Amino acid sequence: MGWGPGGSETIDVGAAPLHWFPNQAGTSASRWLRTPFVEQRVQARKGSAVHVLMIEDDASIAEMYRLQLEHDGYRVTVATTGEVGFSTLSGSAPDIVLLDLLLPDQSGFDVLASLNERFPNHPPVVILSNYGEPSMIDKGRALGAVEYLVKSRVTPAEISGQIPVWVERGRRGPQES
Amino acid sequence: MTLAVALVQDLTAAGFVGLALAIAYRWYRERGRAQGKLAVSLLALAFVAGAARLPPSALLSVVLIIAFMLSGFFVLLFRNEFIPLGRTAYRAAYVLLGVSIVLGVLDVVAFQHASPLVISAAAFVLISAWAIFTGEPIIRFWLASNSLPAVQKARLRFLSFGFAVLIAILFVDVLGGSALRSPTALIITQLLALAVVPLIFVSLAPPALLRRIWRMGEENALRPAMQELLIFSANQQDLADRAVFWAVRLLGATAGFIADPNGKVIASVGISGQGDESHQVVRAPLHLGEEGEGTLAVVGGRFTPLFGTDEISQLRAYANSVSAGLQRVRVTERMAAIEKNKSQFLNLASHELRGPVTVIRGYVSMLEGGLLGVLNERGRKAAGVMAAKVSEMNELIEEMIEAARLEEGGLTLRTVDSDLREIARSAAATVAPLADSHHRVVLDLPERRVRVKLDPDRTRTIIANLLSNAIKYSPDGGEITCQVRARGGVARVAVTDQGLGIARDDLPILFTRFGRVITPQTEHLKGTGLGLFLGRQLAQLQGGDITVASVEGEGSTFTLQLPVAGAAEPGAHPPERRSSDGDGAAGRQSGASPARAQH
Secondary structure, three states: OOOOOOOOOOOOOOOHHHHOOHHHHHHHHHHHHHOOHHHHHHHHOOOOOOEEEEEOOOHHHHHHHHHHHHHOOOEEEEEOOHHHHHHHHHHOOOOEEEEOOEOOOOEHHHHHHHHHHHOOOOOOEEEEEOOOOHHHHHHHHHOOOOEEEEHHHOOHHHHHHHHHHHHHHHHOOOOOO | OHHHHHHHHHHHHHHHHHHHHHHHHHHHHHOOHHHHHHHHHHHHHHHHHHHOOOOOOHHHHHHHHHHHHHHHHHHHHHHHHHOOOOHHHHHHHHHHHHHHHHHHHHHHHOHHHOOHHHHHHHHHHHHHHHHHHHHHHHHHHHHHHHOOOHHHHHHHHHHHHHHHHHHHHHHHHHHHHHHHOOHHHHHHHHHHHHHHHHHHHHHHOOOHHHHHHHHHHHHHHHHHHHHHHHHOOOOHHHHHHHHHHHHHHHHOOOEEEEEOOOOOEEEEEOOOOOOOOOOEEEEEEEEOHHHOEEEEEEEEOOOOOOOOHHHHHHHHHHHHHHHHHHHHHHHHHHHHHHHHHHHHHHHHHHHHHHHHHHHHHHHHHHHHHOOOOOOOHHHHHHHHHHHHHHHHHHHHHHHHHHHHHHHHOOOOOOOEEEEHHHHHHHHHHHHHHHOOOOEEEEEEOOOOOOEEEEOHHHHHHHHHHHHHHHHHOOOOOEEEEEEEEEEOOEEEEEEEOOOOOOOHHHHHHHHOOOOOOOOOOOOOOOOOOOHHHHHHHHHHHOOOEEEEEEEOOOEEEEEEEEEOOOOOOOOOOOOOOOOOOOHHHHOOOOOOOOHHHHO
């Protein structure tokens, strides 16, 4: 499972997050993304758990997801605004981001757009929204979200079950067609 | 012959006197400065024409020459009222007037015995001066008339033409000399001069018939424009802009505006903002219902000679039409706003409902899954009921959103080559939980695949909705068949039940938005009344329709018709939904897990 020119690099799970920080997104982050440690973590569920960042301003929804995801062995960080979410992303390296679109300070699309700009190799982003308009789904996909889901149509258990797939898909790089 | 000449000369003189009196009378009635100047000019001309019939004397000659020069000069002043002369030109005109009068007096007093050449030259100078006084306005008016609407154009042209003929006669008279002194030539010139009288009169006071003829072109152009203006103007601004444009054109004004009841100008044409001249303004009220009274005003410019009572009444009539149009637009705009509010409300409400439903649905699924602790038998049962009810609620929300989207025109279909049998099968599977033990859902599918090119998710929704209706309105159970057939390019999905049936009178409301048939048997059943409305709209969007046949008390058959896909590209896509693109990934069916979540 080697991807790109550096595919033969050794797996360094513990140090991986350290490679992913703002000013070196171009080099270290890509290295971080190339290492297939995620798969290992997801399958083994031991050592450091898969880190899920949920950017969601509705506390009841965030709490519900935290309950399900932590039960399933993930590490969950909740950010209630786009700003907080962004700084969390800059500081630590989540394996996947669950992004709401209607945030108090900015739109989720804005978060995703600036993420694309500042960290071209950011972790996979799944949009969880109350809006299911085709135009918004298209926009989310155009911005590189690996998935766009309408919250009321999915249950936390379904999301939890899908996370490894998305992490894997995101790890393979943007699936732009 | 001389008698005839004298008669014609008398007639001409009388004609000019009559014309002068008519203009003087009009001036007396209306007291316009411009009118006054023209009246003076014509009175002087009439005096010349009349007094020339008197026995000649030196004094009379001097008076005649002065009167003649003044008649020309006042035409220039008349023009000055509309198109102000430059300061230099104005002074030059006065100098020319003075010089020509002096020359005229000299001609009478000193040149009595000079050679005929000198006399002719003096006469030529005098007539030239007169020609300059009148000729300049003629050309000016003629040029100005080009940019004017029909009525004003015709008036100015008649006036210009009249004076032009007079100039021509005078020049021919002087230059032609004795050759034209024959009685015949005299009669002809006098008759021509006489013909000028009606020309000038008509230019000043055109009879109604003539005005109507002149205006006909404009009115013919306005008639089709009027419909455009009043019926098809999309909003108030559009209508006001068009209305001002036509008001200005109809009346031959140079500018115009429409003000709302608060005096705020909402549309204007040709208003430059440099109000350095005094303008003639005609206003007509716009009756705008409870809002009050607005104003439609047109402003005359330098080229607009006269606004008469005709124009005022015309503007009034026109303003009434515009008022009606403006009120129509306001009502339409208000209705459009209400309609928009309604669908915005529907949209907002449904999106806002998704939030709480997400939480309830999530927790209920976690309760059912045992994540929140172990439930006893009754607890599990309650969780199951809650899950079913939340799913129902979710469906209603989705329907509302779909309806709102449909109304906004924001609905896009994702058409794919599909097998209608597969769609019907999966629709039947989604409604299976709704059926009681005494319901029997029978799928009657043909052996060969039924190829259709449509939005599979939405088609499934339509069929599932027909099936769930069939179950819902068959409280006593019975067989529900879902028959799929294709014949003659039309695919049909017929859903037949043995339920309550629908009374003939109630059939029309079935497919209306929020339309529900309420009878004692059905009033306890829940529904938004959106299902069939949406179903039919979605079917029609895909080139099909839904029809119904029902006998009250015996059951109903709802038939979904869809076009069969052309014989091209066989079996392009499997009927299953794509799990990674389109709305399908967004989990259209409530309770449907994303495909990859299963393992």
